[in-house]
Amino acid sequence: MSWKIVIERGNLGFAAAHFITFEGRCEPLHGHNYGVHIELAGALTRDSYVFDFVALKDITRELCKAWDHRFLLPLQNPNLRLTETAREWEIVYTGAFDAQPIASNAPTLPAPSSDATGATEPLRYVMPKETVVALPVDNVTAERLAEHLAMRIVERLRQRLSAMPTAFEALTSLTVGVAETEMQTAVYTLDLRNLAKATS
Ligand SMILES: [Zn+2]
Numbered sequence: 001m002s003w004k005i006v007i008e009r010g011n012l013g014f015a016a017a018h019f020i021t022f023e024g025r026c027e028p029l030h031g032h033n034y035g036v037h038i039e040l041a042g043a044l045t046r047d048s049y050v051f052d053f054v055a056l057k058d059i060t061r062e063l064c065k066a067w068d069h070r071f072l073l074p075l076q077n078p079n080l081r082l083t084e085t086a087r088e089w090e091i092v093y094t095g096a097f098d099a100q101p102i103a104s105n106a107p108t109l110p111a112p113s114s115d116a117t118g119a120t121e122p123l124r125y126v127m128p129k130e131t132v133v134a135l136p137v138d139n140v141t142a143e144r145l146a147e148h149l150a151m152r153i154v155e156r157l158r159q160r161l162s163a164m165p166t167a168f169e170a171l172t173s174l175t176v177g178v179a180e181t182e183m184q185t186a187v188y189t190l191d192l193r194n195l196a197k198a199t200s
Contacts, residue, residue: 002172005050007057008037013179014068016133018140021079024096026123028106029071034142035179036064036149040157042171042192051157051171059156063149071127072145076138089132093123142186146178150190168192 013035019027038060042050075082079095097112109123137144154174161168171192179185 002041003044003050004039004041004173005053005056006037006039007053007060008177009035010057012036012038012057012060012064014064016067016069017071020139020141021077021093021095022139024079026079026093026095026097026109028109029125030106032180034067034145035177035182035185036060037177037179037185038153039173039175040171041173041175045167045170055160059153059160060149063152063156067133069131070133071131072140073127073132073134074137074140074144075134076136078138084129087129089127089129089134091125091127097123142178142180142184143188146176146186146188149178150174150176150188154190154192154195 013033015031015033017029017031019029021027038056040051040056044050073082073089073091074080079093081092081094083090083092097109112123135144135148137148153176157171157174158168173189173191173193175187175189177185177187
């Protein structure tokens, strides 16, 4: 027998800007009102619940808030050259360039041009650091956001249940869905039983 609790809709989500690189191309900067849903499965506690709904909502809202109204920067993208200064992130796309718009309503990006020294000026963004959340991912896809959010939620669950390790061990899986639009959601499932074994 197993149970799971689900939290979704309401104000679970965040508005953020990103671009992804794929197949040697780079999307122009754009944003989404991302929606988040969480499923947490496990055995029942002695009080007949899996985990406190309110606490799970609080954890998720807090993590979403950290990404709200920010640019999400992938630190491990092989097609980006990143330079961090005291005030800014400089982000330079170094991959292949294809002038075709990625979507019908996306702008056509200018082709790299040569300046007076002959150096190529590729696609480049400079972001104030306050507007950036740097993530340890290779691409800011909904899939990676779901995975990263799942890892962060597990950290918080473990902290909250640190005085009750058996309660953490009773949790079996965590599923996180990140929706870019109402029609497209990426879902990541983390098996907590293997995780408990791996870290015990
Ligand atoms: Zn997007």
